[in-house]
Amino acid sequence: MHxxxxxxxxxxxxxxxxxLFAENxxxxxxxxxxxxxxxxxxxxxxxxxxxxxxEQEISSPSFNLMNIYSGSRHKLFHIDAFREKFLTWxxxxxxxxxxxxxxxxxxxxxxxxxxxxxxxxxxxxIEPSNECRLITIKTxxxxxxxxxxxxx
Numbered sequence: 242m243h244x245x246x247x248x249x250x251x252x253x254x255x256x257x258x259x260x261l262f263a264e265n266x267x268x269x270x271x272x273x274x275x276x277x278x279x280x281x282x283x284x285x286x287x288x289x290x291x292x293x294x295x296e297q298e299i300s301s302p303s304f305n306l307m308n309i310y311s312g313s314r315h316k317l318f319h320i321d322a323f324r325e326k327f328l329t330w331x332x333x334x335x336x337x338x339x340x341x342x343x344x345x346x347x348x349x350x351x352x353x354x355x356x357x358x359x360x361x362x363x364x365x366x367i368e369p370s371n372e373c374r375l376i377t378i379k380t381x382x383x384x385x386x387x388x389x390x391x392x393x
Contacts, residue, residue, distance in 0.1 A: 243383040247376040255281040255367070258376050259288020262363075263315070266292075269343050271360050273350035276367035281374055282348045285367065286319050289346055293317055301348070307333060318345040322352035329355040 249255040262272075272289065274282040287299045294313030302308040302321045306328075310317040318335065322328050330336070330353075335345070345360075347353050356362065364379040 242379050242381060245378045247378070249281070249374040249376055250372065252281065252284050255284045255374060255376065256288035256291070259285040259290075260292040261288075262378070263289045263292025263344070266315070266344065269339075269341055269360055270345070270363060271356055272344060272346045272363045272365055273353075274346060274348045274365050274367070275350065277369070280367040280369060281376075282367060285365065285376070286317075286346045286348075289344060290317050290319075293344060309338070314342070316340045316343045318343060320345065320347045320353065322347060322349040325349075325352045328353045330357060331355065 247258045249258060274285060276282050283299070283301045290297075290299045290310055290312065293310075293315040295310040295317055296312075297310050299310065299319070300308065302319055303323060306320065306322075306325070308319045310319065316339075318339070320328075320333070339345075361382055362380065363382075364377075366375075366377045368375045368377070
């Protein structure tokens with residue numbers, strides 16, 4: 242597993258990290274977002290959406306469970322599993338509604354199980370640290386991490 246740590250001092254920098262991630266993303270991906278309430282997970286997803294060409298306003302799907310956005314580059318499925326105990330890909334019928342290329346961004350992924358094995362998975366952890374946030378991205382795709390690191 243390869244890892245990149247990004248230091249974010251502002252909400253805009255957290256959004257930019259998501260934007261750069263999306264800008265360099267190819268194919269279908271699952272982004273698993275970990276972090277405490279208010280850590281910046283939805284801000285990161287706003288950056289993803291912008292990078293994928295979504296023009297709609299992005300809000301947390303805390304009460305809807307999932308929001309779907311169409312971008313010019315990718316379709317974005319934003320899932321917030323905070324209120325769920327055990328959620329599966331099949332329970333959401335994602336195979337029936339997924340349109341490629343897509344990104345499935347999951348907040349509180351510890352409540353979401355059974356991801357298709359063939360999807361590229363990115364583990365993003367956002368942790369407050371003093372007056373900034375540490376954004377850690379882990380994946381098997383070292384090329385994407387390299388592209389992000391040279392744009393930092």
